[in-house]
Amino acid sequence: MPADQSSSCTPRPAHNFANNIMDMNPQGRRHPHCNKWPQRMPSTLFRSLLAFTLASCALLSARQASAQTGGTTTSAGGASGTTTLVVGDFSYYFEKYVNGQWVQMNSQDQQYFFNRARCECDTAKEAEVKILIVANSGTYQKISAALRNTLISTDGSGRLYASANGINCLSPTSYIGGVSGSCTNLLDPGTYAADFKMSTFLSQNRWESPAFPVAWLFNSLTSTCGGTSGNSCDATTNCATQGSNATIYFWAQTTTNAYPDFSDAAFGTVSLVGTVSASPDTISAEGGNEALNVSWTWPAGTTPSATSFSGVQLFCQRGADLQVFKDGWFSPSFKTASSLCGADAPASSSSGPFAGLNPLYLCSGLIPAGTTSHRISGLQNGIPYGVGIAAVDRFGNVGDVVGPVYATPIPTVDFYTNYRDDHGAATGGFCMLDRWHKRSGAMTVLGLLGLGIVVGLRRRRRRGPPGAGTLLLVLMAGTLASSPATAESSYLGNSFSEGQPSEVWKGSPRQFAIEARFGLYTPAIDAEFSGNGAPQPQSFIFGKKKRPMWQMEFDWEFMQAFGTLAVGGVIGYYKENAYACKQVELVATGICERSGDNTSLRLIPLAALLVYRMDQAAQEWKIPLVPYGKIGLNYTIWTVNDGDGNVPTYAGGGRGQGGTMGWQATVGLSLMLDFLDPGAARGFDADAGVNHSYAFFELTHIDASGLGQGNRLHVGDNTWFTGLMFEF
Numbered sequence: 001m002p003a004d005q006s007s008s009c010t011p012r013p014a015h016n017f018a019n020n021i022m023d024m025n026p027q028g029r030r031h032p033h034c035n036k037w038p039q040r041m042p043s044t045l046f047r048s049l050l051a052f053t054l055a056s057c058a059l060l061s062a063r064q065a066s067a068q069t070g071g072t073t074t075s076a077g078g079a080s081g082t083t084t085l086v087v088g089d090f091s092y093y094f095e096k097y098v099n100g101q102w103v104q105m106n107s108q109d110q111q112y113f114f115n116r117a118r119c120e121c122d123t124a125k126e127a128e129v130k131i132l133i134v135a136n137s138g139t140y141q142k143i144s145a146a147l148r149n150t151l152i153s154t155d156g157s158g159r160l161y162a163s164a165n166g167i168n169c170l171s172p173t174s175y176i177g178g179v180s181g182s183c184t185n186l187l188d189p190g191t192y193a194a195d196f197k198m199s200t201f202l203s204q205n206r207w208e209s210p211a212f213p214v215a216w217l218f219n220s221l222t223s224t225c226g227g228t229s230g231n232s233c234d235a236t237t238n239c240a241t242q243g244s245n246a247t248i249y250f251w252a253q254t255t256t257n258a259y260p261d262f263s264d265a266a267f268g269t270v271s272l273v274g275t276v277s278a279s280p281d282t283i284s285a286e287g288g289n290e291a292l293n294v295s296w297t298w299p300a301g302t303t304p305s306a307t308s309f310s311g312v313q314l315f316c317q318r319g320a321d322l323q324v325f326k327d328g329w330f331s332p333s334f335k336t337a338s339s340l341c342g343a344d345a346p347a348s349s350s351s352g353p354f355a356g357l358n359p360l361y362l363c364s365g366l367i368p369a370g371t372t373s374h375r376i377s378g379l380q381n382g383i384p385y386g387v388g389i390a391a392v393d394r395f396g397n398v399g400d401v402v403g404p405v406y407a408t409p410i411p412t413v414d415f416y417t418n419y420r421d422d423h424g425a426a427t428g429g430f431c432m433l434d435r436w437h438k439r440s441g442a443m444t445v446l447g448l449l450g451l452g453i454v455v456g457l458r459r460r461r462r463r464g465p466p467g468a469g470t471l472l473l474v475l476m477a478g479t480l481a482s483s484p485a486t487a488e489s490s491y492l493g494n495s496f497s498e499g500q501p502s503e504v505w506k507g508s509p510r511q512f513a514i515e516a517r518f519g520l521y522t523p524a525i526d527a528e529f530s531g532n533g534a535p536q537p538q539s540f541i542f543g544k545k546k547r548p549m550w551q552m553e554f555d556w557e558f559m560q561a562f563g564t565l566a567v568g569g570v571i572g573y574y575k576e577n578a579y580a581c582k583q584v585e586l587v588a589t590g591i592c593e594r595s596g597d598n599t600s601l602r603l604i605p606l607a608a609l610l611v612y613r614m615d616q617a618a619q620e621w622k623i624p625l626v627p628y629g630k631i632g633l634n635y636t637i638w639t640v641n642d643g644d645g646n647v648p649t650y651a652g653g654g655r656g657q658g659g660t661m662g663w664q665a666t667v668g669l670s671l672m673l674d675f676l677d678p679g680a681a682r683g684f685d686a687d688a689g690v691n692h693s694y695a696f697f698e699l700t701h702i703d704a705s706g707l708g709q710g711n712r713l714h715v716g717d718n719t720w721f722t723g724l725m726f727e728f
Helices: 016-024 026-030 037-068 107-112 116-120 139-148 200-204 215-219 227-234 337-344 415-421 440-459 468-475 477-481 537-542 583-589 616-621 678-688
Strands: 090-098 101-104 128-135 157-163 206-208 244-253 268-272 282-288 291-297 309-318 373-377 385-393 402-407 489-492 495-498 512-521 547-561 563-582 594-613 625-641 657-672 692-703 717-727
Touching (some): 116 215, 128 139, 291 309, 309 402, 415 537, 415 563, 415 594, 512 563, 512 692, 537 563, 625 692
Parallel strands (some): 282 594
Antiparallel strands (some): 090 101, 157 244, 244 268, 385 402, 547 563, 657 692, 692 717
């Protein structure tokens, strides 16, 4: 360290305590060993304290371990006893057979495992279950001490019982003369006394039961299963129960008494459900193009999505009894006895073509419970099909098949096919730049937009586009604007003061504006067809009703002189739907007989606009009315969908998707909302940067016909819009 930076503090010499004492006592120099104790004293005290602490901890740990693990204790008379086992000394787990091995169930498996299919099968390992009991920490010492101190040498006795009759299989009132008729011994239902050795926990710390059929749990619901009637536990009488709980009891006995060590709690419960709680009550089917549109209803008061339903699956057959789809095309979301134990499964009690619930007849995957319709595609037109429906619950149970109903797929005519059949010219595609150089009108509009952008860049060279924070504040504007009005405030510098005279409020700088608007729209597709008696495909399929068009616009205000000049971008959304026509009837009669297929037209309009707002009077003289005008180019993406939701392809050429170029112009009048509550408007500006808020109404002419191109779909309209604008 440099000399000029050296510390002024001098460190104290190490070990100077003893030296100072020796210097003070001249005799210390003659007997230095008598004066070494000050040096060793801190170390000696520390070692003594550490030894005392370790000894105390060891003693306390030994006592605590003895108290927790069931070590022997000695009374005043010298007799020794044991700590009593409690139900919390053990944990239990269920195991199931999967792919050749036993695996532990998770909580969801355990909740939904015990269903009808597993109850009806007692010959398949997949319909069996094991119970694993694990001794928790400290239980080993309890069992060891208990067995060591019994008056008669014993290995102890462990049993497993199941009961669903409100009988506590561990309570003296049940097992004195009654347990054999009220509780099912899961080790051997033929005798209530079948057990295993509690000493097993001393060698393995766990015990795994033999596999036993799920049917034993279902049949524990009655008193006919157990004791001398144990052979009835494999019956299928109770497999169709709608829902009950079986309680599992662990009999743990380590003493010579005739009762278990604990009787205060059950080991756990399992839900036994063998029947779905409800099924659809009606089903209907209607032919579509190579498809059937199936719909169904539920009984009154049934809300499938709020119950234990997983959903529904559809069954279908072709002709009398032919399957429709290839083997394994759809997988069942349910279990049946026949799928678990094959030929050993009991005969089905249901009737009809789908009585066996054969997965080969499935024609859908699992359809969510709240859904009430489904389209079966990939069928053959002109062939009758039978369709049925069955409910599936979370236990894997499946209800009886409702139906079948019969319907025949038929060819249908979607909007694009009908449009092309009427000699419509739009072949689809997104080409929009070809032949632009031949269109002077388009070039003029593009020139105006380009001029506006150049001027804006020169005037606002230092201003960039709005950041994400600004856009977020604008999107929050509606929420902020709806807050309760407060007392009028005047903005002074960077703060508000109540009750003081207001100065002229100029507001924050204005750079951008955002609009959200809504209008009723009908694309002018029929304008392509002229003359008396000409086909009108738009109104023929969708009707003449106007439907909502939603749009968002973002403007950059690049010049504010006498009014405001801006360039803006627009995006919107429009969709209309209708049922497609049946082809045979349409060709034969010219009348659109509606089918079950849906056809739709979707528009996504995009536009680039030059905007002028005559807001000088509003800014200078607080006149809240602001007229404005807009002009620019647009490009509309249009898509037609058929009954399968696909974009149709016309046999004579063309595809039902493309883009149409055009131009548009708007005149409108907006109302500045600041005058309704000037104080709130100023606060809105200060908090969110929104300088002004407007409500507006405008008339728009949209010419989206391709700018002279002859093969474009005409999707423009003359319409009105209304909405809100926020300027910031």
